[in-house]
Amino acid sequence: MDTYARAVYAATQNFPKEEMFGVTSQLRRAALSVILNYIEGYARARNKVHKNFLEISYGSLQESKYLLDFSVKENYLTKENYSKIAKLADDIGAMLWGVLQKL
Numbered sequence: 001m002d003t004y005a006r007a008v009y010a011a012t013q014n015f016p017k018e019e020m021f022g023v024t025s026q027l028r029r030a031a032l033s034v035i036l037n038y039i040e041g042y043a044r045a046r047n048k049v050h051k052n053f054l055e056i057s058y059g060s061l062q063e064s065k066y067l068l069d070f071s072v073k074e075n076y077l078t079k080e081n082y083s084k085i086a087k088l089a090d091d092i093g094a095m096l097w098g099v100l101q102k103l
Contacts, residue, residue, distance in 0.1 A: 001035035004088045008064065011085060015076045023076065027067040033060035034092065051103045058096045065089050 008031035015024045034057050041053025068085055071077040 001038060001092055004085070004092055005031045005035055007085050007088060008068075011071075011077055011081050015071070019076065023067060023071060023074075027064055027071065030060045030064035030067060033057070034064065038096070047103050051100065054096060054100050054103070058093065058100065061089060061093055061096065065093075 008027060012024045012027055037053045037057035037060060041050045041057065044050045044053065065086065068077065068082055068089070072079055072082040
């Protein structure tokens with residue numbers, strides 16, 4: 001998840017300046033939210049609370065995946081870079097979904 005957040009930050013370095021407070025900010029916050037909510041949920045002792053944070057993490061992942069797709073369609077992000085980051089997102093999504101199904 002750390003690799004995903006760092007990849008998103010690196011990919012957004014060259015986004016248009018006019019998107020600094022739009023897509024760039026929203027995508028970065030969503031990517032960070034994935035790992036931050038995972039960590040916070042893991043720190044909780046109760047399964048229902050833990051599950052809630054994991055669901056938020058999963059939702060943030062889906063949000064960031066849409067923003068990545070939007071960014072490639074707007075030509076802010078290359079298809080090659082998109083593919084690499086999307087693969088990370090898919091792997092994280094599978095892991096989160098697996099953990100959620102066990103709780």
